[in-house]
Amino acid sequence: MRTNHSDIGVSRHRAIAGLLACAAALAVSASPLHADETQPLRLCADPTNLPFSSDSPSQPGFYVEIGQALAQALGRPVAYDWYKSYFGKRTVRVTLLGKQCDAMIGLPRSEDFMGPAVIFSRTFAKEGYALVAAKESAKGQALGGIDSLRGKRVAVQFASTPQNLLASRDDIQKVTVLSPEEGMQALDQGKADVAFIWGPVAGWLNKTSYNSRYQIELIEGEGLSWDAAIGFAKTSTELRDRVDAVLPQLQRTIGELAVKYGLPTGAPVRFGEGRTGPAATTTGTGAGAGVTQIANVVATETKGDAAAPSTEAVGAGKEIFNGTCAHCHGPDAVQSERKIDLRLLRHRYGDEMRDKFWTTVHEGRPTKGMPAWKEVFTDDQFDNIFSFLLTVQSESND
Ligand code: HEC
Incomplete structure (x- = not known):
């Protein structure tokens, strides 16, 4: 199937999954023309948002490391500005549009996200919800799209897209959880057979807390997955173009970083594959309302706050x-x-x-x-x- 990022060579690196915190922001001082070549690339990031960003030097996070690689590719030093965010749009307003930062890594690539105020780079990753199940139970069984969930106990996060999508499926038993963390626990404690939760966090926890015991399958569909890009204030077309020029050479690094941070890898499976599901529509061409919602979901669920309070x-x-x-x-x-x-x-x-x-x-x-x-x-x-x-x-x- 066609996705927005295939045209920029990202599809080969579908391994790269899992950012979008609306929390990490890259910034260059808004100085004109050649002057900014020597200006540090200021990276704003949430200090408490692993796997995406953290203020720990030994484990800075996926976004922060992408920011470092990007700064290097642009030939600039990098500097950080920590901004603790809770909601995506609010953060974008304060940092990016407030000129604290000129760019933010990991925004959903869509004009519907904050209207014309924000412009985007090429897509550099695919983000979304994922199905998670124990590896041994997977032998053609546990995973393989939504229909494989029939008769299973499935952990879904309260008020998330998966919860809504599965609500009408009487043949799937829902186990409601408040966060991806709880979803993983439900699996671990045998309260659920599969978890249908926010992929990046699932991947990170799988790697750091569960010995990579689980397999994770990205699910594609409206409200379930989207393209991640770098966002800029609309006046920063020049910087955007320069970033776009170097992004392709960073894809390999980004792919390696995805693996390092346990982000789900492998080709996404479409929601409702093999059966017409309510969300089986095209990806990347989502309607406006949907995208706005996604933007909020991204912030909320990545960070895990409204639904998964810190x-x-x-x-x-x-x-x-x-x-x-x-x-x-x-x-x-x-x-x-x-x-x-x-x-x-x-x-x-x-x-x-x-x-x-x-x-x-x-x-x-x-x-x-x-x-x-x-x-x-x-x-x-x-x-x-x-x-x-x-x-x-x-x-x-x-
Ligand atoms: C002086 C007593 C009082 C205080 C103090 C108070 N509440 Fe209430 N609250 C009520 C009453 C009485 C109702 C029920 C109103 C009704 O019957 O619709 C209510 C209803 C609510 C509801 C809606 C409940 C529902 O099921 O619809 C919320 C939410 C709520 N309060 C939150 C808060 C929060 C948060 C605070 C503290 C910041 C707070 N309340 C402080 C008396 C109080």
Whole structure:
């Protein structure tokens, strides 16, 4: 099948899978013409986002190493600026469009991502969800596309594309998890036969925590996979063109780095192959709405925050919660009065959970005794509270 990157010679290196954190950013000081040849290429990256980026010199991450290789290819020194990101678009706004950085590695290559403000390099990798199963169970069995999931217990991340896609399949038993980490644990503990989770993190964990015990198969399809590129502010066409000129010679390095960081390798399998699935549409030509969603998913699931809160976010959220919300909603959200039991948010609202939370905490429900908090907390604090609440949702309170 045709994909966007085949025309730039990336398809040979499909081994390269797995970036897109919306977190690493490359930057060159915005100086004109020849002057920037000697300017350092400033690489902005999230210090806590392995396998993509980290501030550990011994294990800098896939993006950071690509940035180093790129700087070298451009003949410049490299410098880092650490920016801790939680949501893709917000990060792009602050760093790239805020001129802290002129380029960011690993954005979904689509004009629908942040409109005309951002332009892209060639695609340099393919990213997406993956099926994960124990190697020995795979002998023609566990993996091989979606139909192979029939009758299996499949771990899917809450509110992810795979969860939505499998929702209508009665013949597949879903095991809902909050993060790719939990998905891997579900496999490890025998609670699931297969995990259908965010590939890069699965690959990284497989390599670092599970002795590469699992096989990982990339799944292709709308909302499941996309092309990763380097994004620039729209005024940086010159830099973009220079990066495009050197990218092909970096593909080998990128392929090796993908292996180093355990990112899924091998040819992707189309979702719904052998059977018409709801997402069996063309890749790379996704509709606008889909791409916007993907961009958010990318940020969220790569980083694993909204859906897979970092311990830090959870801790911060819990502290606010217990300081401010607990006297009505109960310490640690333990509350016997159902109406204000926030452990039932998911049960009550499902996919709408986040939206409901957001509107309610911002606007309050003054007539019902729930105050509005938008003047009190920042959106980051609300994110943290939400992260904490995600960890206490009860599954079984029907
Ligand atoms: C003064 C008491 C009080 C405090 C403090 C309070 N809430 Fe509430 N909250 C309520 C009540 C009462 C409701 C139920 C409103 C209703 O019946 O619709 C509610 C509802 C909610 C809901 C919607 C629940 C649902 O199932 O629809 C969310 C989310 C929520 N609160 C979050 C918070 C957070 C987060 C804080 C702390 C920042 C907080 N609340 C602090 C009283 C409070």
